[in-house]
Amino acid sequence: MPRSGIRSFPRTDVIPKKVAAPRRRDADIAYEAIEALISTMVLPPGSPVVEAEVSERVGLGRTPVREALMRLMSIGLIVQQPRRGLLVAPIDLANHLDVILTRRVLERVIASCSARRANAAERQQIADCAERMVAAAARDDLKAYMRADHDLDVANHAACRNASAVTAVVPLVTQCRRFWYAYQHAGEIREGARCHALLAHGIARGSEAEAVQGADALMDYLEAFTRRVIDN
Structure with missing residues (x-):
C-alpha cells in the first residue's frame, strides 16, 4: 500500500473498445491556453490583453481567441476598462x-x-x-x-x-x-x-x-x- 494510505485498486474492470475522442473546438483550446497563462501568473494582474498578441501566442485564429476572451470576461478573469481595453483582472x-x-x-x-x-x-x-x-x-x-x-x-x-x-x-x-x-x-x-x-x-x-x-x-x-x- 502506498505510504499516504491511498488504496490501489486491481484493474479488473472490463476495458471497452476504444472510441475516438471528439475533436475539440479551437475556442475551447484557446480558453484553456489563455486561462493557464492567467492562472499561472504568466499574464499577471493588470496586464493588457491584446487579441492579436494572444492569438499569436496561443497559435490560434482570432475568432476562437475572441470567443475565449469573452468567456474569461464572464467569469471575471479579464475586465474591460474605458480607454485601456482588456486587462487581466486584479486579485481581490x-x-x-x-x-x-x-x-x-x-x-x-x-x-x-x-x-x-x-x-x-x-x-x-x-x-x-x-x-x-x-x-x-x-x-x-x-x-x-x-x-x-x-x-x-x-x-x-x-x-x-x-x-x-x-x-x-x-x-x-x-x-x-x-x-x-x-x-x-x-x-x-x-x-x-x-x-x-x-x-x-x-x-x-x-x-x-x-x-x-x-x-x-x-x-x-x-x-x-x-x-x-x-x-x-
Missing part, C-alpha cells in the same frame, strides 16, 4: 475568502458524488493523481505538483457526473489556482498534498463521509493560506 484579497466559502459547498457536493458514482478505473486514476501530488511535494517539485493537482481536478470532475456543480466550481478553482501562484511563498505544498490525499482516499474507498471530510480539509488549508496572505 478580501473577496477571495468568499470564493473559498462558495467553493467549499460545491466541493462537498462533488466529493460526495464522486465517492458514490466513480467506477473502479476512475477511483484508481484519482488515487494515482494524489500519489503524484504527494511525491512531487516531497521533492519540492512545484511544476509536477500543480500538474498532478490539475489532473486530479479533471478526474474528480469527470467521476462525479454532476455537470452543474462542475460548471459552477471550475471558475472558482481557477481563481484559487491563480491566487496560489501569486502568493505561493505563503503556502506549504506538503500540507496541500496531504489534504488532496485525504479527498482522494475517501473517493477511492467509496466513502462519501471520508470524501467530504477530505474536501473540507482542502478548503480549510486554502482558507488558512488566504488568511496568512491577508495578515501579512
